[in-house]
Amino acid sequence: MSELDSKAEQIREKQISRFENGHFDALVIGGGINGAVAALALRSHGVNVGLFEKNDFASGVSQESSNLVWGGFKYLESYEVKLVAGLCHSRNRLARSYPSQLTETRFLATLDASSPFAPWFASIGANAYWAIGQFATKRPRYRSPRTIKRLEPSIEIDSLLGGIEYSDYLLIENDSRFVIQMLVDAEERGAAVSNYTTVIEAERVSQKWKLKVRDQILGKEFEVSSDVLVNAAGPEIKEISEMTKTETESHLVFSKGVHLVVPKVTDSGRILAFFDETQRLFYVIPMGKCSVIGTTDERVEKPEVSVEGADIEFLLQEANRKLSLSRPLLKEDIIAERVGVRPLVIAKGGVDQDKDWTELSRKHIVEVNRKDRVISILGGKLSDCLNVGEEVVDGLDDLGYKTVKPSSRWYGEPSAAEKSIFFHKAKEIVTEKDSIEKLWRRHGSRSHEILKKIETTPTDGKNFSEIIDYCPAEISVMKDYEFIFTLEDFMRRRSLLGQTIHPEELMQDDGFKNLKKCLFD
Numbered sequence: 228m229s230e231l232d233s234k235a236e237q238i239r240e241k242q243i244s245r246f247e248n249g250h251f252d253a254l255v256i257g258g259g260i261n262g263a264v265a266a267l268a269l270r271s272h273g274v275n276v277g278l279f280e281k282n283d284f285a286s287g288v289s290q291e292s293s294n295l296v297w298g299g300f301k302y303l304e305s306y307e308v309k310l311v312a313g314l315c316h317s318r319n320r321l322a323r324s325y326p327s328q329l330t331e332t333r334f335l336a337t338l339d340a341s342s343p344f345a346p347w348f349a350s351i352g353a354n355a356y357w358a359i360g361q362f363a364t365k366r367p368r369y370r371s372p373r374t375i376k377r378l379e380p381s382i383e384i385d386s387l388l389g390g391i392e393y394s395d396y397l398l399i400e401n402d403s404r405f406v407i408q409m410l411v412d413a414e415e416r417g418a419a420v421s422n423y424t425t426v427i428e429a430e431r432v433s434q435k436w437k438l439k440v441r442d443q444i445l446g447k448e449f450e451v452s453s454d455v456l457v458n459a460a461g462p463e464i465k466e467i468s469e470m471t472k473t474e475t476e477s478h479l480v481f482s483k484g485v486h487l488v489v490p491k492v493t494d495s496g497r498i499l500a501f502f503d504e505t506q507r508l509f510y511v512i513p514m515g516k517c518s519v520i521g522t523t524d525e526r527v528e529k530p531e532v533s534v535e536g537a538d539i540e541f542l543l544q545e546a547n548r549k550l551s552l553s554r555p556l557l558k559e560d561i562i563a564e565r566v567g568v569r570p571l572v573i574a575k576g577g578v579d580q581d582k583d584w585t586e587l588s589r590k591h592i593v594e595v596n597r598k599d600r601v602i603s604i605l606g607g608k609l610s611d612c613l614n615v616g617e618e619v620v621d622g623l624d625d626l627g628y629k630t631v632k633p634s635s636r637w638y639g640e641p642s643a644a645e646k647s648i649f650f651h652k653a654k655e656i657v658t659e660k661d662s663i664e665k666l667w668r669r670h671g672s673r674s675h676e677i678l679k680k681i682e683t684t685p686t687d688g689k690n691f692s693e694i695i696d697y698c699p700a701e702i703s704v705m706k707d708y709e710f711i712f713t714l715e716d717f718m719r720r721r722s723l724l725g726q727t728i729h730p731e732e733l734m735q736d737d738g739f740k741n742l743k744k745c746l747f748d
């Protein structure tokens with residue numbers, strides 16, 4: 228961890244002093260999507276809540292997803308209509324509430340003789356999915372091989388029978404930024420949240436949870452207590468259960484998933500979907516100036532995983548089999564790798580057999596342990612995070628705490644009126660429409676502050692370089708609000724830069740040097 232200057236040290240002292248020897252209604256362990264949404268929902272319902280994340284926020288599985296917010300089309304394969312209806316409802320709610328961060332994206336799924344469905348059958352499925360999703364997106368379309376070639380020249384159509392086009396949503400910036408924005412919102416509403424703080428001991432004493440926490444930044448330990456504990460440690464939920472000597476009725480199993488970031492495959496903005504040789508859907512997904520290919524789905528026993536040579540070989544081979552690029556994708560083309568485990572829930576009494584492995588429903592379970600006053604979140608995706616937040620609030624009510632119904636929506640971007648005020652003002656100061664939209668998408672209410680800084684010092688509104696589309700005014704505000712301690716925090720989780728620009732290109736860029744100075748000097 229880099230040395231802190233005295234100002235940064237003071238800021239950190241202030242962050243930690245909010246916890247030291249304090250007492251909270253609820254303390255959340257884990258700063259991934261589940262912890263973030265729990266903290267935001269609880270705080271918005273009048274709960275005095277704190278959150279600890281042992282590494283950076285969203286540095287667990289929540290930075291390794293496919294960035295998709297979807298209603299679970301593939302679960303129609305196993306006729307789980309109720310699950311799909313619930314997920315679609317959650318997807319639609321999320322898309323309506325975060326209109327600048329989520330974009331409706333067309334999926335073009337191609338089918339050949341080896342695919343599990345004929346195009347006509349997939350077409351019926353896509354229409355059913357559209358209807359279950361309350362017709363909230365554009366209608367699905369059948370596409371012939373010829374049309375597919377016209378729409379997406381990079382797709383190899385030789386053996387294609389046809390394809391279907393349908394919609395779901397994509398997080399434009401990335402999964403981790405979405406989580407961090409939620410945490411910053413929770414903080415602004417009065418929650419105490421802290422990254423680089425590990426819960427090392429938890430004990431139930433006199434009807435309270437007493438936690439010992441290590442601050443990784445200042446290198447000190449402190450104590451804090453709460454009435455309720457929320458276990459949102461994702462794949463490490465069992466370790467927290469062991470530490471607290473509590474149990475969950477459901478348990479997790481893990482599936483490793485790898486994505487590779489490569490140069491852009493298509494400019495269309497579509498997500499290309501193919502069935503791989505194991506009959507699983509394989510995607511080419513837009514990510515900034517790049518494409519992401521993936522993913523794998525391999526059962527593993529432990530959550531600590533890494534990208535192996537065989538994963539890379541499999542993904543490149545599948546991509547090259549389904550695409551006809553000017554030259555095949557090679558190992559050298561890989562700009563970044565993403566790997567994590569999907570935490571899949573086996574409900575109490577559920578089976579955990581290999582044959583059911585890929586059919587395991589991606590449901591979440593929020594368990595309330597009344598005796599020990601612990602709420603545990605098992606599974607839980609970005610796509611249905613709002614349901615998770617509300618279930619955690621219900622859990623607290625279940626434990627006898629009277630939460631307060633918020634007067635306005637507890638989630639989502641600022642109001643349309645605020646957005647319109649920002650856009651109106653921004654047009655006088657920032658000339659490019661794209662830049663205005665980007666500022667709003669990335670920073671929401673905090674973009675007013677950025678605008679003021681640009682108004683005072685116009686040069687602070689200029690991007691660092693052609694490849695670094697951030698300006699000093701943005702960085703200054705991000706430093707104030709976003710708990711950035713290392714370069715990786717910024718490059719990997721606050722922005723897409725670390726995954727979409729080749730490290731060698733970055734090293735040669737003068738703007739990158741200035742960005743580093745701006746972040747840490």
Ligand SMILES: Cc1cc2nc3c(=O)[nH]c(=O)nc-3n(C[C@H](O)[C@H](O)[C@H](O)COP(=O)(O)OP(=O)(O)OC[C@H]3O[C@@H](n4cnc5c(N)ncnc54)[C@H](O)[C@@H]3O)c2cc1C
Pocket residue numbers: 256257258259260261262279280281282283284285286287288289290291292293294295296297424425426427459460461462463467482483484485486522566567568569570606607608609610611
């Ligand atoms: C390959 C892949 C693709 C996916 N694609 C999608 C997708 O497109 N859409 C979607 O909705 N979902 C997707 N998912 C699923 C989704 O990413 C996860 O379900 C979700 O991110 C889990 O969030 P979480 O908060 O439970 O876990 P995490 O993000 O792992 O957060 C748990 C946190 O707890 C912290 N922690 C653990 N112990 C302690 C401690 N003692 N003290 C303090 N902190 C602690 C960890 O450091 C970690 O950051 C995908 C998953 C994978 C692996």
